[in-house]
Every structure is written in C-alpha cells, then in structure tokens.
Amino acid sequence: MNSKGHGVAAELAVAAELARRGNGVAWPVGDNESYDLIVTGESGKLYRTQVKSASQNKHGSYKIPFTYGRNVKRIYNRSQIDILVARLPYNEDYKEVARAGYYILPIADIKVGKGTFYPPGKGRHPQWVCQYEKYRDNWNAFK
Numbered sequence: 001m002n003s004k005g006h007g008v009a010a011e012l013a014v015a016a017e018l019a020r021r022g023n024g025v026a027w028p029v030g031d032n033e034s035y036d037l038i039v040t041g042e043s044g045k046l047y048r049t050q051v052k053s054a055s056q057n058k059h060g061s062y063k064i065p066f067t068y069g070r071n072v073k074r075i076y077n078r079s080q081i082d083i084l085v086a087r088l089p090y091n092e093d094y095k096e097v098a099r100a101g102y103y104i105l106p107i108a109d110i111k112v113g114k115g116t117f118y119p120p121g122k123g124r125h126p127q128w129v130c131q132y133e134k135y136r137d138n139w140n141a142f143k
Contacts, residue, residue, distance in 0.1 A: 010053035010087040011036050017102065023142055034068060034080035041142040047082040056093045061118040066110045081107050083141055090119045104138040
C-alpha cells in the first residue's frame with residue numbers, strides 16, 4: 001500500500017473509533033482543506049481534525065510530522081486545525097500489542113515540527129517513555 005492508502009486507512013480507523021465512542025464524524029468535500037475530518041464533540045462543538053500515521057522505522061519508533069506542505073514544510077496552527085490525531089499501527093508491528101496507538105493532541109500543545117512515538121517497552125531503548133504518552137487515548141479532547 002502506498003502512503004496515500006495508509007493515510008486513508010488511518011482516517012477511516014480514527015473515524016470508526018470516534019463513531020464507536022459516540023462522536024459524529026464528517027469529511028470535507030475534496031482534498032483542499034488543512035484537516036481530514038470534522039468531529040462533533042460531546043458538547044456539539046465541531047473540531048477540525050488532522051490525522052497522521054507512520055510506519056515503524058528501523059529503531060522501532062514512529063516519526064509523525066506535525067507539518068503540511070510538499071516543498072515548504074509549515075507547522076499546523078490554530079487557524080487550520082483544532083486537533084491532530086496520530087494513529088500508529090502497533091498491533092500490526094508487534095504481535096503482543098492488541099491494538100493501534102491513538103494519540104490525540106490539541107494543536108495548542110504542538111510546538112515542534114515532528115514527534116517521535118513508540119509503545120512503552122518497545123523500540124531501541126525500551127525504558128524510554130514517549131514524550132506524548134499523556135496524549136495516548138486522549139479522547140476527552142473532543143468535549
């Protein structure tokens with residue numbers, strides 16, 4: 001599967017998880033917006049949501065860009081998206097991990113161009129804890 005296919009699969013997986021949790025999910029028409037999904041929160045608020053995914057690298061970690069643009073990379077900001085969801089295929093890469101990792105990051109908390117993610121106890125240095133661990137399964141961000 002190419003990178004576009006992986007991205008679509010990640011969007012569908014995130015949408016399915018949100019729907020399972022009772023959130024409304026819609027897609028913008030076309031591919032012209034800076035966000036992938038429109039999510040209805042518990043309060044009825046709409047969240048412009050960008051979904052990112054990555055393949056495992058040789059060190060057992062996953063690098064997620066918090067940027068957009070082909071030639072010139074720019075960090076997402078509050079005028080473009082509200083939440084970035086990183087979906088990582090832990091369950092596909094590790095037999096003993098039952099499900100994918102979902103990290104739900106409010107855009108206000110993103111200050112760098114990319115993040116490194118890995119499941120606890122895995123990767124090159126198993127004792128390291130991912131700096132974004134507090135955002136794992138942070139579905140309450142969609143209030």
